[in-house]
Structure formats: C-alpha cells, structure tokens
Amino acid sequence: MHTAEAIAVGRGISQGWEVSMSKAQAGSTGAETLQTAEEQEPDDQSEEETDLSRDDAFEMLSNRRRRYTLHYLHDERTDVTLSDLAEQVAAWENDSTVGEISASERKTVYTSLQQFHLPKMDDTGVVDFDRRAGEVTLTDAAADLDIYLEVVDRYDVPWSSYYLGFTLFGTALVSLSWLELAPFAAVPFAGWTVFLLGVFLVSSVSHFLLSRRMRLGVDEKPPEVSDA
Numbered sequence: 001m002h003t004a005e006a007i008a009v010g011r012g013i014s015q016g017w018e019v020s021m022s023k024a025q026a027g028s029t030g031a032e033t034l035q036t037a038e039e040q041e042p043d044d045q046s047e048e049e050t051d052l053s054r055d056d057a058f059e060m061l062s063n064r065r066r067r068y069t070l071h072y073l074h075d076e077r078t079d080v081t082l083s084d085l086a087e088q089v090a091a092w093e094n095d096s097t098v099g100e101i102s103a104s105e106r107k108t109v110y111t112s113l114q115q116f117h118l119p120k121m122d123d124t125g126v127v128d129f130d131r132r133a134g135e136v137t138l139t140d141a142a143a144d145l146d147i148y149l150e151v152v153d154r155y156d157v158p159w160s161s162y163y164l165g166f167t168l169f170g171t172a173l174v175s176l177s178w179l180e181l182a183p184f185a186a187v188p189f190a191g192w193t194v195f196l197l198g199v200f201l202v203s204s205v206s207h208f209l210l211s212r213r214m215r216l217g218v219d220e221k222p223p224e225v226s227d228a
Contacts, residue, residue, distance in 0.1 A: 072089065073142070087101065126142045177189050
C-alpha cells in the first residue's frame, strides 16, 4: 500500500513538473516571437524607402540602354512589354525605326535588358520588372532621375562656366562705365545695366529651353538620338 501511494505521488510530481516546463517553454517561445517581430520592423520600414542615392542615380544613367529604357517608360507613362521596349531601344541604338531593325538587333537588346539591365533597375527600385509576364513599369522612385543630361561638345563650355564668365565680364563693364573711362563712358551706366540684364534674360531662357529638351521622356526620341 505504501509502495502504491509512493508511485502515485511520484507520478503527480512528474506530471506537475511537465506542466510547469510546458508553460515555461510556451512563455519563452512567445518572448522569442515578439523579439523577432521587433527586430524585423526596421527592415520592413527600410524596404518602404524609395529614395535613390546619388550613386544609384549615376549608376542608372551611366548606361545608354538604361537611359533609353527610362526615356521610353517616361514617354509611355504606362506598363510596357519587354518585347516593345527592346524593339524601340534597338531602333534608337541603330538610328532606325522599329519596322527596319533586324531580328538579331532586336534579340541582342532583348537579351541584354532581360538578363542584366532590367533586373538591375528593378533591384534599385527604379522600375518594376515582372519576368513571368514580361512587363516593365516605371516606379515613383524614378522621379529622382528627372534631371537633364548636359551634353557638352568638344569646343563648347558648360553653362556654369558661361554664367561665371558672363558675371565677371558684366561686373568689369559696369565698373569701367561707372568710373567714366573711355570708351565705356560713351554709354551711360544705366544703359550698360539694361544691356547686361537683357543678355542675362536671353541666356536664362535659352538655358531653360535646352535643359527641358535634354530631359528624359520629354521629346519623342532620347536627347542623344535627337542631337545625333
């Protein structure tokens, strides 16, 4: 009889220990789950950030096919198929039309976009590339690439150098007129001022129109193709 009671007591203690261990394990699992969720929150928030860094922007614009892709997507303003995109990019590259490009030219661009450029642009967040459907969509992050490409020929000067030179020249001209030194004193100080303001206005308007024409997606063709 004592032996049976001892066995029963032992079983009760064992069952109570198992219940306590189960509760402890459940509490530990819940704490780990909560901790894991808290650790993942910053990652979720970082994924929502779509702003491009300066390096990403330069990387996207450093390749001609990616610039052509962005120009085409800006111009279409809707989802496009990879096939249509490849045809248009190939036509621009070969200074031709979509109907005149060869099958090999189209295939070369198609493969390049599919296997390298579009996945790279998708990873950066500039476009949304659906491999299975073969569709490409411009994202809101591409707004950070809404800049113009200042193409400077060999014998031209950039606008920044032009404005600096014009400012120095205008300052010297007005100063000589104000000091009444010949032959600059022949024109009144106010006359030189009006003349310089007029030149500055014409230069600013020209700069504005040129920069607008050099933006991606503004004209029918990319700036590089239009100026070729």
